[in-house]
Amino acid sequence: MVAEAPKNELTTTLHLNLREVSNSPSNKLEEIIAGLPAGDREVIAAIQGSNSEKSMLIIARGPNKGSRFLITPEGVTIGRSADSDIFLDDITVSRLHAKIAKVEDGFVLTDQGSLNGTYFENTPITQRSLFSGDEFQIGKFHLLFIGSK
Secondary structure, eight states: OOOOOOTTOOOOOOOOOOOOOOOOHHHHHHHHHHTSOHHHHHHHHHHHTSTTSOEEEEEEESTTTTOEEEEOTTOEEEESSTTSSEEOOSTTSOTTOEEEEEETTEEEEEEOSOSSOEEETTEEESEEEEOTTOEEEETTEEEEEEOOO
8 A cells, every 4th residue: 555645745846056066086175175264274285285294184074074183194093982093983983993104105094904994985995095185984974185285
């Protein structure tokens, strides 16, 4: 038996401005940077000119969207543990989920055997070099990496 739709139900269509959509990491990064205050844009410009000495993660989607974390040559740990350098408070994140470490010419993301995995372009990864504009997923969080140009 199929339920009958109420007679007073309305359907509406929203007409949004058409714009070109690109999934390019550099376009996503430029879009986010353009929406930041001038002071924040200056900090990001300094990171991009740092010759891979430091970098930054921005939560692009998920709880705490917009939060920013500086990554120094010492690297960072990411997880649900309060001891993590980047604390992601969600049950989908392992206590010690991933690490970002400094290597000669940049930074490398390494999954630490997490239960739910670390994803880049919807593909699970165990280790990956990060480039400015890369977005990866840990649990419900989508993190955008900003590094040297």
